[in-house]
Amino acid sequence: MVFYLVGLGLGDVTDITVKGLNIVRGCKKVYFENYTSLLSFGFDQSQLEKFYERPIIEADREFVEQKIEQVLEEAKNEDIALLVVGDPFCATTHSDLMIRAKEMNVSVKVTHNASILTAIGCTGLQLYNFGSTVSIPFWTDNWEPDSFIEKERKEYEQPRFLTCSQAAKQIIKAIEKNKMNGKNLVLNSDIFVVGIARIGWDDQKIIYATLRQIAFDVDMGLPLHSLIIPSFELHPLEKEMLNSFIFK
Amino acid sequence: MVFYLVGLGLGDVTDITVKGLNIVRGCKKVYFENYTSLLSFGFDQSQLEKFYERPIIEADREFVEQKIEQVLEEAKNEDIALLVVGDPFCATTHSDLMIRAKEMNVSVKVTHNASILTAIGCTGLQLYNFGSTVSIPFWTDNWEPDSFIEKERKEYEQPRFLTCSQAAKQIIKAIEKNKMNGKNLVLNSDIFVVGIARIGWDDQKIIYATLRQIAFDVDMGLPLHSLIIPSFELHPLEKEMLNSFIFK
Numbered sequence: 151m152v153f154y155l156v157g158l159g160l161g162d163v164t165d166i167t168v169k170g171l172n173i174v175r176g177c178k179k180v181y182f183e184n185y186t187s188l189l190s191f192g193f194d195q196s197q198l199e200k201f202y203e204r205p206i207i208e209a210d211r212e213f214v215e216q217k218i219e220q221v222l223e224e225a226k227n228e229d230i231a232l233l234v235v236g237d238p239f240c241a242t243t244h245s246d247l248m249i250r251a252k253e254m255n256v257s258v259k260v261t262h263n264a265s266i267l268t269a270i271g272c273t274g275l276q277l278y279n280f281g282s283t284v285s286i287p288f289w290t291d292n293w294e295p296d297s298f299i300e301k302e303r304k305e306y307e308q309p310r311f312l313t314c315s316q317a318a319k320q321i322i323k324a325i326e327k328n329k330m331n332g333k334n335l336v337l338n339s340d341i342f343v344v345g346i347a348r349i350g351w352d353d354q355k356i357i358y359a360t361l362r363q364i365a366f367d368v369d370m371g372l373p374l375h376s377l378i379i380p381s382f383e384l385h386p387l388e389k390e391m392l393n394s395f396i397f398k
Numbered sequence: 399m400v401f402y403l404v405g406l407g408l409g410d411v412t413d414i415t416v417k418g419l420n421i422v423r424g425c426k427k428v429y430f431e432n433y434t435s436l437l438s439f440g441f442d443q444s445q446l447e448k449f450y451e452r453p454i455i456e457a458d459r460e461f462v463e464q465k466i467e468q469v470l471e472e473a474k475n476e477d478i479a480l481l482v483v484g485d486p487f488c489a490t491t492h493s494d495l496m497i498r499a500k501e502m503n504v505s506v507k508v509t510h511n512a513s514i515l516t517a518i519g520c521t522g523l524q525l526y527n528f529g530s531t532v533s534i535p536f537w538t539d540n541w542e543p544d545s546f547i548e549k550e551r552k553e554y555e556q557p558r559f560l561t562c563s564q565a566a567k568q569i570i571k572a573i574e575k576n577k578m579n580g581k582n583l584v585l586n587s588d589i590f591v592v593g594i595a596r597i598g599w600d601d602q603k604i605i606y607a608t609l610r611q612i613a614f615d616v617d618m619g620l621p622l623h624s625l626i627i628p629s630f631e632l633h634p635l636e637k638e639m640l641n642s643f644i645f646k
Contacts, residue, residue: 160510164417167407167511171416237512239519245639248522252642262408262517262598263415264485264510267525271487272508274496277515283526350510391493394500 153225153256155238155247157263160350163201170261174202178228181209181221183235198233206233218247222256240265266376269349273356274391275380294323311373314345314357318365318377337361337379344378344392345370359397368397401473401504403486403495405511408598411449418509422450426476429457429469431483446481454481466495470504488513514624517597521604522639523628542571559621562593562605566613566625584630585609592626592640593618607645616645 154173159165166174174180180202182195199206209221209232224230238244238260251258271277322339329335339362347355347370357368364370364377380392402421407413414422422428428450430443447454457480472478486492486508499506519525570587577583587610595603595618605616612618612625628640 157512159415161417164420165415165510167413167415168419169409169412172412237516237519240516240525245522245635249635249638249642260520260598262413262512262520264405264512265516268485268488268513268516269510271485272510274493277488278531281530282528350508387493387497390497394497 151225151227151257152229153222153251153258154229154231154261155244155258156231156233156261157237157265158233158235159263160236160266160269162351163197165263165350166202167261167263170263171202173229173259173261174204174231174233176229177204177231179224180204180206180231180233182206182233183214184208184210215246219250219254222247222251222254225251225256226254237263237265237267240267264350266349266374270346270376270378272349272354273344273346273378273395274388275344275378276385276388279381294320312375313373314347314364314370314375314377315366315368317375318343318345318361321377322361322365336382339365341379342392344380344395346376346378347371348374349376356395357397358392358395363397399473399475399477399505401470401499401506402477402479402509403492403506404479404481404509405485405513406481406483407511408484408514408517410599411445413512413598414450415509415511418511419450421477421507421509422452422479422481424477425452425479427472428452428454428479428481430454430481431462432456432458463494467498467502470495470499470502473499473504474502485511485513485515488515512598514597514622518594518624518626520597520602521592521594521626521643522636523592523626524633524636527629542568560623561621562595562612562618562623562625563614563616565623566591566593566609569625570609570613585627587613589627590640592628592643594624594626595619596622597624604643605645606640606643611645 154177156166156170156173158170159167182198195206195208214232221230221232232238234241234244239262248258267283268277321337325335325337325339340360342358343361343364345355345357345359345364345368353371355370357364357370359368361379380388384392402425404414404418404421406418407415430446443454443456462480469478469480480486482489496506515531516525569585573583573585573587588608590606591609591612593603593605593607593612593616601619603618605612605618607616609627628636632640
């Protein structure tokens with residue numbers, strides 16, 4: 151028997167691969183990992199169940215982190231699938247799960263799918279030239295980390311989705327703070343950045359505008375959002391492509 | 399009418415998404431972009447045609463770069479699909495195509511899919527911490543660029559697939575050359591690296607070994623191969639996961 155990790159892609163239920171769909175329909179039990187995703191609007195549970203022809207068991211972060219052994223135990227006797235939005239290894243490594251499965255001698259198979267980390271290539275920017283990706287935490291009244299590389303807090307909150315506007319505002323504030331402290335930054339609020347929303351959805355939106363415009367003037371609509379600060383040295387084709395998304 | 403760019407993912411014909419399959423089956427003409435891919439073994443043309451229920455027209459690099467306008471012209475009157483292995487925007491930006499389509503007022507829709515740039519997360523390494531990706535060119539007798547960041551040569555050759563072993567050998571030679579020239583490198587042939595082959599296939603292989611072992615002792619099998627030089631600062635879970643792939 152096999153424990154399947156199945157990526158669902160970025161858009162709607164039909165973004166599962168044909169291979170993935172066949173696997174899900176053949177599984178005894180199907181879990182849906184809900185903590186990195188959008189069950190509330192992008193993926194509706196009854197819609198999933200209808201399309202996959204299986205009841206879906208929601209698995210939140212706590213469940214995946216603490217009760218996964220019991221699911222792996224089940225996978226010794228019957229095929230089990232865990233559905234993950236995007237690609238199974240993009241948002242989290244699932245290393246813990248993989249290592250435990252190996253220890254328990256449970257066979258794991260993975261069905262990959264699209265992830266925002268590569269779908270973002272639709273901006274025309276060469277993925278080869280991207281540096282490392284950072285997650286920008288929500289700031290609170292008394293917690294404003296501005297390195298954006300600090301580790302996630304261990305107590306997970308209800309998922310909220312940072313908008314491009316919120317991210318841009320935090321970046322502008324972080325720039326100002328760093329400048330006041332005498333740091334010499336190449337960043338300022340007039341640099342052009344790329345706002346991206348709902349990649350893979352019918353109403354996806356890509357806007358090329360200044361950091362200040364993204365912060366205050368651009369409405370990107372519903373989540374999920376991403377923000378790219380492009381290199382100052384772009385290929386002419388990259389520039390031309392970005393210009394086609396310019397904010398008017 | 400719409401010009402569809404459809405990603406096929408990494409493995410076999412069933413790695414297309416359900417959405418992608420419906421699109422392809424509804425298109426008048428289906429092109430298959432062959433220059434970044436593996437029609438010869440991974441994707442067999444007759445297999446594709448049978449599964450997609452459509453005749454497939456092979457499109458090589460020259461075709462996509464020089465005759466795409468004529469295809470876009472066709473897309474004004476009927477739905478056309480261009481199939482691309484992996485995600486449509488990972489290996490190439492297709493910016494030229496996108497810009498011309500906009501100029502010609504042709505609607506383009508994209509179906510994303512898995513790419514090696516994210517599927518590689520199955521090594522247990524955090525994708526967030528990856529730096530930029532480089533392509534290692536095949537060395538010839540009198541052409542041994544060792545920056546690995548020089549641009550591709552303009553005359554495209556028959557596709558060949560660099561193996562992990564070949565890549566590791568070139569890296570070792572480049573290290574030696576740079577050291578002889580007095581450069582102070584942290585790299586040496588005893589560092590541990592990750593060899594990856596055929597991700598998404600049934601016989602995918604991940605091997606954690608020294609650069610020298612990958613160069614001379616490890617047989618990764620058929621293409622496609624990727625090689626990761628991991629950071630010297632790994633998370634304990636990343637280390638544990640890599641150790642499960644250790645070369646014996």
